[in-house]
Amino acid sequence: MKKQISTIVSIVLIIIIAIFALMNFESVEVNFGFASFQVPLVLLILICLLIGALIIFLFSSTQxxxxNRQYKQLESDSQQKQDELNQQISKLNDNLKAVETRLKNSSGKQELGSRDQQISDLEDEIAKLTDKLSSQK
Incomplete structure (x- = not known):
């Protein structure tokens, strides 16, 4: 929408300048300090308009x-930050896997410890029962 309005305003301004230039056909003397020329006013208006447009174009081009340089720098910084964050995420995932493995090993050892305790309890009961059996004979 903004571009359309700017285009319409530009066209209207060009038409106004063209009408103004066509109304001024007489020659005028232009003095540059070191030389002076007789130039039709229409040509002088159009040349001044062209010079002004070129100046505006140069200023907007530099901007x-x-x-664009700032955008590329920010994009580069953003990519670098994303890479760093991806590396941190990878490290954290590796640490998580290591912790999970330790936890599984730890719980496995606990299970083995409780099973060993159950086995020793059962061996004790077996020993008691065999004692009872041998005492009953």
Missing amino acids: NVKK
């Missing part, structure tokens, strides 16, 4: 170049 666009600066913005």
Whole structure:
């Protein structure tokens, strides 16, 4: 929408300038200090308009170049940060796997310890029962 409005305003301004230039056909003397020329006023208006447009174009071009450099720098910084975060995530995932493995080993050892305790309890009961059996004979 903004571009359309700017295009319409530009066209209207060009039409106004063209009408103004066509109304001024007489020649004028232009003095540059070291030389003076007779130039039709229409040509002088159009040349001044062209010079002004070129100046505006150059200023806007330099601004666009600066913005593009900033954008590329920010994009590079962003990519670098993403890479660092991905590395941190990878390290954290590796640490998580290591902790899970330790936890499984730890719980496995606990289970083995409780099973060993159950086995020793059962051996004790077996020993008691065999004692009872041998005493009963």
